[in-house]
Amino acid sequence: MQINRKEQDGIVTLSVSGRLDAVSSVDAEKEFNEVLDAGHDMLLIDLSGLDYISSAGLRVLLVVAKRIQQKGGRVTLAGMVAGVKEVFEISGFSSIFKIFDSIDDANVFMRE
Secondary structure (H helix, E strand, C coil): CEEEEEEECCEEEEEEEEEECCCCHHHHHHHHHHHHHCCCCEEEEEEEEEEEECHHHHHHHHHHHHHHHHHCCEEEEECCCHHHHHHHHHHCHHHCCEEECCHHHHHHHHHC
């Protein structure tokens, strides 16, 4: 798993690629916590490069969502491949997150 970070106009975009599973979720959680601990509360997570997500990966994203909601911020997910999107739908996580097909659509929502 690899995470690339970019910040523009107060929105932090984290692009996650590879596998977000029990092994990589520890590193992912550290990366997300760094962003949140720095005071950022507008987070766009680009999952277009994510091939696989496990329950451990879902838990990391749920913790991020709860932390941002407590701060009054926003978190959105964008660009899921079909298999990852299916995991979100089956698990019910698609009702927890605002999910967009494209990064551009997610950016528009974040700026509203």
